[in-house]
Amino acid sequence: MSEIETRLRRAGLRLPKPPAPAGIYVPALRFGSFVYTSGQLPFVDGVLMEQGGRGKVNELNQAQAAIAARVATLNALAAIKSVVQDLDRVERILKLTVFVASESFFANQHIVANGASAVLYEAFGKNSTHARSAVGVAELPLDASLELELIAGCSS
Numbered sequence: 001m002s003e004i005e006t007r008l009r010r011a012g013l014r015l016p017k018p019p020a021p022a023g024i025y026v027p028a029l030r031f032g033s034f035v036y037t038s039g040q041l042p043f044v045d046g047v048l049m050e051q052g053g054r055g056k057v058n059e060l061n062q063a064q065a066a067i068a069a070r071v072a073t074l075n076a077l078a079a080i081k082s083v084v085q086d087l088d089r090v091e092r093i094l095k096l097t098v099f100v101a102s103e104s105f106f107a108n109q110h111i112v113a114n115g116a117s118a119v120l121y122e123a124f125g126k127n128s129t130h131a132r133s134a135v136g137v138a139e140l141p142l143d144a145s146l147e148l149e150l151i152a153g154c155s156s
Contacts, residue, residue, distance in 0.1 A: 004087035004123050011122040018082035019043060019075045027079035035083055035154055039147040040075040042068035048144055057112060057145050058103040065145050066115030073119040076150045084154050093120050093130040095151040102136035109134040116148055
């Protein structure tokens, strides 16, 4: 087991099986030393999470949406692992983009995104410091509450 997965387990987190694509694309793609993930939803065993994983985010459910961001991040890491075989090859998380299906009055997308950033910190420590965008959107596939993408720099 990789050091990264050991850190995740110590934090009470486990990588799921790599997500299956829902269309004509791959969950992650390596180009040179970069790995790009496709958008990842908060799936648990192939189904959107019940609490926090569906619908629009507002002040009442933003904490649950942050948990959904943690789940989607684990899915993204599983997608990266499927391409590089070992998460210890990830030298740095470069960019995190989080799209949050938001009520029109909701302006705390950055707090929801903190759920994802926290998982990255638990896994990669100082190498998790990343650029980040947190964007409110009207709708996401399958009525998901959020979707996220990662870009990672990896060794060969």
